[in-house]
Amino acid sequence: MIIKPPARVPESLSGIYALQPLRRRTGDIVLAATVIAAVIALFALWSDPSSAGTRGTRVKQGEPTRVFVMAGFTPDCAFKGYPQIVVETPPAKGMVETVDGADTTIQYSLSGKCVGAPIKGTAIIYKPAPGQTGEDSFTVSGRLGNGEPATRTFSVIIDSSGNPE
Numbered sequence: 001m002i003i004k005p006p007a008r009v010p011e012s013l014s015g016i017y018a019l020q021p022l023r024r025r026t027g028d029i030v031l032a033a034t035v036i037a038a039v040i041a042l043f044a045l046w047s048d049p050s051s052a053g054t055r056g057t058r059v060k061q062g063e064p065t066r067v068f069v070m071a072g073f074t075p076d077c078a079f080k081g082y083p084q085i086v087v088e089t090p091p092a093k094g095m096v097e098t099v100d101g102a103d104t105t106i107q108y109s110l111s112g113k114c115v116g117a118p119i120k121g122t123a124i125i126y127k128p129a130p131g132q133t134g135e136d137s138f139t140v141s142g143r144l145g146n147g148e149p150a151t152r153t154f155s156v157i158i159d160s161s162g163n164p165e
Helices: 014-045
Strands: 056-060 065-070 079-081 085-089 094-105 118-128 134-143 149-159
Touching: 056 065, 056 118, 065 094, 065 149, 094 134, 118 134, 118 149
Parallel strands: 056 149
Antiparallel strands: 065 118, 085 134, 094 118, 134 149
């Protein structure tokens, strides 16, 4: 509801009318900041420091490359068990395997207190088929610590060096 002041606002009420638009803008700013924080948290959950920008993880022809580690842990940062991971959409130019027991560092936790803690997890490894180059992708799903499923699509770039451009 928009409140429009009368043509002539009594001096005693002019401050109230002047604050109305500010309140509406402040609410919009708080809502926008909340949405931005939620999006950043979701990106952090699936962050991958080995990515080459937004295009994908670089992998060397013929060599298996760890593209991500999914780990299960309790709110006090203790190991909770290895998540079960399923390849939902396989890659066209290679294969994906998972290996339990991979060392990693927690990149995101709901409380924030586990970030940086070492933990074991399940590595997601991509191995390009012989002779393949270019871009490829695959989708995996797994269960998060709260039992909720999590799905992510990974992009890889296969080249002779496996290094970022």
